[in-house]
Amino acid sequence: MSILVIAEHDNASLNAATLAVVTAAKAVGGDVDVLVAGTSCGSVAEAAAQVDGVSKVLVADSASFENQLAENVSLLIAEVGKDYSHIMAPATTNGKNILPRVAALLDVDQISDIVSVESADTFKRPIYAGNAIATVQSSAAVKVITVRGTAFDKAAATGGSAAVEQLGAAHDAGTSAFVGEELAKSDRPELAAAGIVVSGGRGMGNGENFEILYSLADKLGAAVGASRAAVDAGFVPNDMQVGQTGKIVAPELYVAVGISGAIQHLAGMKESKIIVAINKDEEAPIFQVADYGLVADLFEAVPEMTGKV
Amino acid sequence: MKVLVAVKRVIDYNVKVRVKSDNTDVDLTNVKMAINPFCEIAVEEAVRLKEQGVATEIVVVSMGPKACQEQIRTALALGADRGIQVETEDKLDSLAVAKLLKAVYEEEKPELVILGKQAIDSDNNQTGQMLAALAGLPQGTFASEVKVADGKVNVTREIDGGLQTVALNLPAIVTTDLRLNEPRYASLPNIMKAKRKPLAVKTPAEYGVETASTITQLKVEAPAERQAGIKVGSVDELVEKLKNEAKVI
Numbered sequence: 001m002s003i004l005v006i007a008e009h010d011n012a013s014l015n016a017a018t019l020a021v022v023t024a025a026k027a028v029g030g031d032v033d034v035l036v037a038g039t040s041c042g043s044v045a046e047a048a049a050q051v052d053g054v055s056k057v058l059v060a061d062s063a064s065f066e067n068q069l070a071e072n073v074s075l076l077i078a079e080v081g082k083d084y085s086h087i088m089a090p091a092t093t094n095g096k097n098i099l100p101r102v103a104a105l106l107d108v109d110q111i112s113d114i115v116s117v118e119s120a121d122t123f124k125r126p127i128y129a130g131n132a133i134a135t136v137q138s139s140a141a142v143k144v145i146t147v148r149g150t151a152f153d154k155a156a157a158t159g160g161s162a163a164v165e166q167l168g169a170a171h172d173a174g175t176s177a178f179v180g181e182e183l184a185k186s187d188r189p190e191l192a193a194a195g196i197v198v199s200g201g202r203g204m205g206n207g208e209n210f211e212i213l214y215s216l217a218d219k220l221g222a223a224v225g226a227s228r229a230a231v232d233a234g235f236v237p238n239d240m241q242v243g244q245t246g247k248i249v250a251p252e253l254y255v256a257v258g259i260s261g262a263i264q265h266l267a268g269m270k271e272s273k274i275i276v277a278i279n280k281d282e283e284a285p286i287f288q289v290a291d292y293g294l295v296a297d298l299f300e301a302v303p304e305m306t307g308k309v
Numbered sequence: 310m311k312v313l314v315a316v317k318r319v320i321d322y323n324v325k326v327r328v329k330s331d332n333t334d335v336d337l338t339n340v341k342m343a344i345n346p347f348c349e350i351a352v353e354e355a356v357r358l359k360e361q362g363v364a365t366e367i368v369v370v371s372m373g374p375k376a377c378q379e380q381i382r383t384a385l386a387l388g389a390d391r392g393i394q395v396e397t398e399d400k401l402d403s404l405a406v407a408k409l410l411k412a413v414y415e416e417e418k419p420e421l422v423i424l425g426k427q428a429i430d431s432d433n434n435q436t437g438q439m440l441a442a443l444a445g446l447p448q449g450t451f452a453s454e455v456k457v458a459d460g461k462v463n464v465t466r467e468i469d470g471g472l473q474t475v476a477l478n479l480p481a482i483v484t485t486d487l488r489l490n491e492p493r494y495a496s497l498p499n500i501m502k503a504k505r506k507p508l509a510v511k512t513p514a515e516y517g518v519e520t521a522s523t524i525t526q527l528k529v530e531a532p533a534e535r536q537a538g539i540k541v542g543s544v545d546e547l548v549e550k551l552k553n554e555a556k557v558i
Contacts (some may be wrong), residue, residue: 291538
């Protein structure tokens with residue numbers, strides 16, 4: 001068996017989501033190679049070569065891969081990956097965008113968002129917003145898989161010494177172009193990777209009131225998230241959304257503030273180690289999954305908590 | 310320009326899903342079914358493009374047993390012009406659906422195909438991207454804004470860190486994210502009118518498409534239930550528990 005892991009990166013550094021995929025790849029068994037497609041992405045390749053358990057790093061450096069356009073990168077992955085038994089990528093928006101294209105180019109079904117490796121051809125994945133877990137077996141010649149990062153420990157970022165091999169491949173489908181990006185700038189940790197997440201829901205009332213969550217988050221070194229209700233109400237941008245239709249998080253501590261606990265929100269955070277719920281409605285379903293529930297007015301409780309942690 | 314929209318019949322998003330006691334699948338007996346929410350957003354976007362004078366005709370397609378005609382009729386009531394049902398009793402995985410959609414695409418030759426980014430039953434998030442690959446077309450997935458101009462479509466995409474905009478040559482594939490629009494409700498006159506709109510029924514065999522999958526579902530289980538914890542009486546107690554009992558801060 002040989003597994004090709006697709007590195008997630010920004011041409012400068014390797015995204016930690018890749019490390020969880022390496023762990024999933026090791027659970028499959030066999031050689032684990034990492035493909036880095038990008039532009040001037042030498043530092044990413046070097047970082048990938050250090051990851052524990054990686055046999056070889058393949059680098060495709062081309063202007064056409066700079067912004068990870070799916071039309072271009074999928075051609076490369078299909079060409080390089082066709083001789084592997086598995087192609088695995090993180091279930092990030094980037095991985096979700098590119099990998100089904102690769103699967104279709106290879107004429108195989110894809111298995112999305114796995115949360116466990118049962119054997120080399122059998123995997124578990126959540127369906128119906130995490131309300132059921134399916135065990136699926138694949139007979140495809142190449143198994144194309146996206147991996148839920150929070151379900152696997154991250155492989156050690158150091159300790160490996162993989163060979164780095166340059167690929168000459170350049171693919172430009174010529175059908176799409178990158179126009180621009182608006183990335184949220186924040187000094188807080190990234191939501192999907194944070195050890196502590198503080199999230200607000202509709203109970204926050206408006207966007208300005210999220211300031212009290214930012215204060216608590218900064219005191220705790222936490223990332224700030226939101227429920228879909230808070231996003232839909234326009235309080236905060238969608239990249240803060242935690243849930244089935246947003247980000248899946250599994251921090252050590254998740255603090256849900258003014259969040260009722262809709263199924264679709266629980267799907268994004270119920271794997272957190274410790275869940276705290278602060279809500280004035282003691283019937284709110286969030287209390288059914290919370291380790292510690294506090295029935296209180298969040299506008300009093302959150303500032304008080306900020307002062308005491 | 311012609312717009313093709315794909316819709317899927319799924320369990321209504323308000324219904325609590327239960328796993329069958331024999332663990333073969335979830336129980337869909339007598340459960341309310343509906344158009345997949347992301348597909349509904351796709352229909353709405355196509356209708357808005359028509360209202361702006363960008364789209365001239367909206368064709369809506371769905372794959373599945375006869376019952377999926379209900380969802381096609383819903384899309385017709387929202388403003389689509391005609392429907393195509395590809396009738397099959399087989400369980401279709403994303404690749405099979407993408408192959409069928411490619412056949413419909415080749416027959417209809419739309420300039421834009423809009424799909425939901427994922428269905429809320431299988432949660433795969435694959436079909437649009439697979440169709441794009443099979444048809445050799447560019448894709449704008451997880452769209453929060455779609456602008457058609459000068460033979461191109463600019464798609465603003467919801468990505469992990471924020472928003473990204475790409476320019477795609479037409480024809481192109483777009484998959485919808487939640488914030489793209491808020492679907493309208495169908496009015497009663499439009500629901501009545503939709504019953505008379507044309508709806509063609511085809512089969513995978515007519516398109517020459519094999520629908521077999523390489524994926525076998527071995528088992529479906531309920532997720533591990535989280536036990537409810539305790540209620541604390543004050544912020545002081547909460548902070549004390551987090552520090553000394555849970556040891557997470």
